[in-house]
Amino acid sequence: MGPVLPFAAMQRPLAEFPVARSTATRPGPIGLLGSAARDVWTRRRLIRYLVRADLKKKGNDTLFGNVWWILDPLLQMSVYVVLVSIIFQRSQPDYGLFIFAAILPWKWFSSAIGDAISSVSGQDRLIKQVQFPKIVLPVAAILAGIAQFAFGMIPLAALLVILYPDRISPTLALIPVVAFVQLIFMLALGVFVSALNVFFRDVGNVSRHVLRLWFYLSPGLYGADVINGVAQSHRYLAALIKINPFYPILNGYRSVIYEGTAPDWQGLGVVLLVSVGLLVASVWFFKRVEPTFAKVL
Amino acid sequence: MEPVPTPGTATNAGAAANAGAAASAEAAASAEAAASAEAAGPLAPANGSAIEVRGLGIRYSLRLTRKNTLRNSLAQFVRREGAAGHFWALRDVSFSVRHGESLAVIGPNGAGKSTLLQVLAGIINPTEGDISIRGRLSSLLTLGAGFDQELSGRDNILLAGAFLGIDDDEIQRRMKDIIAFADIGQFIDAAIKTYSSGMRARLGFAIATSVDPDILLLDEVLATGDQVFRAKSKERVLELARGAKAIVLVTHDMHWVTEFCNRAMLIEHGHVIAEGEPADIVRMHEERSEQARRAVPSLAL
Numbered sequence: 001m002g003p004v005l006p007f008a009a010m011q012r013p014l015a016e017f018p019v020a021r022s023t024a025t026r027p028g029p030i031g032l033l034g035s036a037a038r039d040v041w042t043r044r045r046l047i048r049y050l051v052r053a054d055l056k057k058k059g060n061d062t063l064f065g066n067v068w069w070i071l072d073p074l075l076q077m078s079v080y081v082v083l084v085s086i087i088f089q090r091s092q093p094d095y096g097l098f099i100f101a102a103i104l105p106w107k108w109f110s111s112a113i114g115d116a117i118s119s120v121s122g123q124d125r126l127i128k129q130v131q132f133p134k135i136v137l138p139v140a141a142i143l144a145g146i147a148q149f150a151f152g153m154i155p156l157a158a159l160l161v162i163l164y165p166d167r168i169s170p171t172l173a174l175i176p177v178v179a180f181v182q183l184i185f186m187l188a189l190g191v192f193v194s195a196l197n198v199f200f201r202d203v204g205n206v207s208r209h210v211l212r213l214w215f216y217l218s219p220g221l222y223g224a225d226v227i228n229g230v231a232q233s234h235r236y237l238a239a240l241i242k243i244n245p246f247y248p249i250l251n252g253y254r255s256v257i258y259e260g261t262a263p264d265w266q267g268l269g270v271v272l273l274v275s276v277g278l279l280v281a282s283v284w285f286f287k288r289v290e291p292t293f294a295k296v297l
Numbered sequence: 298m299e300p301v302p303t304p305g306t307a308t309n310a311g312a313a314a315n316a317g318a319a320a321s322a323e324a325a326a327s328a329e330a331a332a333s334a335e336a337a338g339p340l341a342p343a344n345g346s347a348i349e350v351r352g353l354g355i356r357y358s359l360r361l362t363r364k365n366t367l368r369n370s371l372a373q374f375v376r377r378e379g380a381a382g383h384f385w386a387l388r389d390v391s392f393s394v395r396h397g398e399s400l401a402v403i404g405p406n407g408a409g410k411s412t413l414l415q416v417l418a419g420i421i422n423p424t425e426g427d428i429s430i431r432g433r434l435s436s437l438l439t440l441g442a443g444f445d446q447e448l449s450g451r452d453n454i455l456l457a458g459a460f461l462g463i464d465d466d467e468i469q470r471r472m473k474d475i476i477a478f479a480d481i482g483q484f485i486d487a488a489i490k491t492y493s494s495g496m497r498a499r500l501g502f503a504i505a506t507s508v509d510p511d512i513l514l515l516d517e518v519l520a521t522g523d524q525v526f527r528a529k530s531k532e533r534v535l536e537l538a539r540g541a542k543a544i545v546l547v548t549h550d551m552h553w554v555t556e557f558c559n560r561a562m563l564i565e566h567g568h569v570i571a572e573g574e575p576a577d578i579v580r581m582h583e584e585r586s587e588q589a590r591r592a593v594p595s596l597a598l
Contacts, residue, residue, distance in 0.1 A: 046459035053456060057447040130436065131419035132460050291422045294415065295357055 032287035033280065039133030046132070050140035054115070055147055069151035073103050074159075080221060092223065094258070097164045101257040102220035102250045104152040105182055109246075110211045112145030116190030117197045117204050124297035134290050135283070138194035142186050149179065156257070169260030178252040181268050185245050185275040192282035195289050198296055218246040219254070245271045346393035347512050347543035348417060352426035353390040355412055355567075358383045385424075386412040387567045394560075396432065396511065399544035401558035401575060403551070403582050405589070409567040410547040414514045417545060432511025432543070435461065446490040450481060450500060453489055457504045471507045478533070479503040480526075499526055506533050513537055515546045551579045 027035065040047070059066045077100045084099075085091035092098045119141040120127070120134055127134060153175075160168050197203040217240060219227050227247070231238035241247060248267030255263045359382030387409045394400045402410050415421045416428065418436040444453050454475055458468035476485050479500040484492060492500070506513075515534070535557070537544070546558060554561050554575045561578035563570040563585075571581055 043459070043462075045465055046456075049452075049456045049459045053445055053448055053452065056452070057445070126460065128415070128420065130460050132462065294420045 029284055032284055036133075036135050036283045036287050039135050040139055043133055043136050047136050047140045047143065050136065051144045051147075054140065054144040066151060069148050070155050073100065073107055073152055074155045076103050076107070084221060090222070094164050094167060097159055097167055098223075098254070098258050099221055100156065100159060101253045102218075104149065104156060105179070105250065105253050106215055106218075106220055106246075108145050108149040108152070109182065109186060110215075111148065112142050112186055113190055113193065113207065113211070114204075115141040115145065116186075117193045117207055119190075120194045120293065121197050121201065121297065127297055128294050134293055135191065135286055138190045138286075139187065141194070142183070142190040145186070146183070167258060167260065171256040171260050171262060174256040174263060175253070178249060178256060178263060178268065181252070181272045181275065182249050184272060184279060185249070188275050188278035188282050191279070191286050195282075195286045198289070198293055214244070214246065217241060218244055219250050220246075223254075224251055245275065347396045347398075347430070347432050348392075348394040348545070349429045349431075350393065350417075350426070351391050351428075353387055353413075353416065353423050353428060354385055354425040355387040355409070355416060355421060356383050356385050356424040385567050387416070387564075390426070390564075390567075390569055392562060392569065392572060394512075394543045394545060396543050398560055399546060399558045401554040401561040401578075402545060402547045402564060403549070403554060403561060403578065404564035404570075405586065408564045410564055411516055412567075413564070414516050414545065414547055418514055430512060433508070434512040434514065435505055435508050435510035436514040436516075444489050444497065444501070447488055449488055450476075450479075450485040450492070453500070454504055457501075461505070461508065463508055467508075475500075475503040475507050478507075478529075495523060495526065502526075502530055502533075506530075506537060509540075510537070510542060512543045512545075515544065515548075517548055517550075551583075554579050 055066075077096055080099050080103070081096050085095050116138045119137040123137060160172075193203055193207065215221075217227070217237065224247070227241055231241045248264055248271050252263035252268050255261045390413065392400075402413060404410055412421065414436065416423060417430065418434065419430075445456060448456065451472070454472060455468060458465075479485075479496070479502075481492070481496050481500060484496065489497065489500075513534075534544070544558075546553065548554065558575050560572070561575040562572040563578050563582050565585070570585075571578055
């Protein structure tokens with residue numbers, strides 16, 4: 001057949017066609033942040049689908065599916081209870097609940113960060129084929145983790161009702177407040193590491209060990225007093241412990257879940273402010289390097 | 298990408314002159330465009346192109362494209378290998394495509410054809426020069442790139458639609474057509490990992506062509522699938538073309554170029570060598586490939 005000739009398109013005035021343009025010039029920092037915010041807002045449906053896809057996958061590929069989100073923290077708690085209270089004999093009263101209050105948020109943190117690290121580099125094929133705002137990938141990875149944390153409320157409720165009914169207190173209602181502070185910090189870190197892993201694939205390997213050390217330097221398995229004791233004898237560790245956002249965060253969970261007291265608002269407030277700052281910085285970094293993703297992957 | 302006012306300064310004649318090695322066909326096309334633009338009313342800009350590319354250059358940094366680890370970059374840093382390695386995948390590329398035209402981009406492997414499509418699709422930003430795209434663009438670069446193996450076909454249609462930025466209502470509305478066109482029957486609710494590669498390609502093609510794009514980018518996708526699907530997909534592409542959409546097609550299949558496109562562009566080593574009538578360009582490409590073959594000493598047999 002002969003060449004295809006133009007007809008119908010011309011019935012529509014050309015002025016009606018949206019014009020898109022790409023040039024070699026790059027927007028400034030404020031422009032980058034603005035466009036990131038727009039990306040996330042206009043593509044919220046994509047984020048929703050990505051979150052749903054992630055949850056479906058995690059639920060599908062094991063026999064018990066999402067039941068593991070309930071069993072996992074319980075089993076991990078049992079392991080630590082055996083290790084610390086029976087082998088090391090360093091127990092606290094109601095030690096199960098004491099560490100469960102830390103295991104739950106920490107598992108949320110470590111698995112969501114792990115997902116975020118590979119969220120961009122794992123979509124290499126797509127990034128080379130389709131133009132879309134890449135920032136939705138780490139954001140979806142972090143948000144999908146919320147479901148896991150929410151499921152964790154089931155074993156927490158069970159523990160409280162069955163084993164530790166004396167520990168039930170109205171401060172439990174403050175869990176979402178502490179969780180919100182943690183979420184903002186996770187978004188900041190997740191966006192940053194997802195972009196970094198595109199250029200340095202070692203991030204995944206390093207992160208596993210960093211996360212483990214991080215947990216041991218946080219008041220997870222033991223109370224803040226132990227951490228403070230360590231800080232007094234090791235000056236460098238003391239500095240790390242001081243800037244560790246999980247010091248106030250895990251203490252906060254422990255206050256509202258285990259001790260039944262209000263969390264250290266000042267500490268959490270500082271973490272929130274710093275996290276917002278970090279989020280701005282990491283979104284800027286992400287947007288800055290985003291145009292090279294398709295070339296590097 | 299920011300929407301900007303239509304460029305008003307460049308005239309059609311200017312665009313044609315910009316196109317560098319443009320043949321006379323280009324001038325004829327411009328005259329036609331001017332005529333059509335007038336017919337479309339006084340509001341239509343004089344520059345009636347769907348795609349306008351000026352002085353495009355794409356530079357790849359070899360430092361970044363290598364799969365990096367900390368060790369490599371540290372080694373480079375120590376050896377001060379900084380910005381030494383980069384190459385231009387495309388340089389000084391200028392052309393325009395009007396609504397209703399289909400442009401074939403041909404050339405040897407590694408000439409920069411696929412990079413060109415990636416730039417047009419907005420996946421890669423130009424290092425220099427600029428591009429303006431007027432209209433809704435859909436790319437069929439590789440079929441099923443966004444598919445998630447664990448999800449069902451139906452979920453993947455929703456996900457792919459969201460990645461492509463298609464409205465939710467629209468994708469729901471077209472769901473039935475997509476499933477019908479892809480012809481995968483009850484498998485639509487099974488995980489994509491159970492699909493054959495043909496089924497995957499059909500589904501990808503059905504999604505990408507379901508959007509009624511003003512501009513369609515195709516990269517060698519028409520070679521996938523069995524005979525029946527190939528005929529069907531050809532039919533669909535022709536249908537889109539008859540809707541007078543602009544098409545840019547990258548292919549090694551010269552039949553497609555002569556049969557289906559009304560303009561062709563030959564690219565070698567990132568530069569536009571020639572542009573014009575498909576038959577002429579194909580002949581030129583074949584001659585040059587033949588020369589290149591002769592220039593390379595054949596393996597002693």
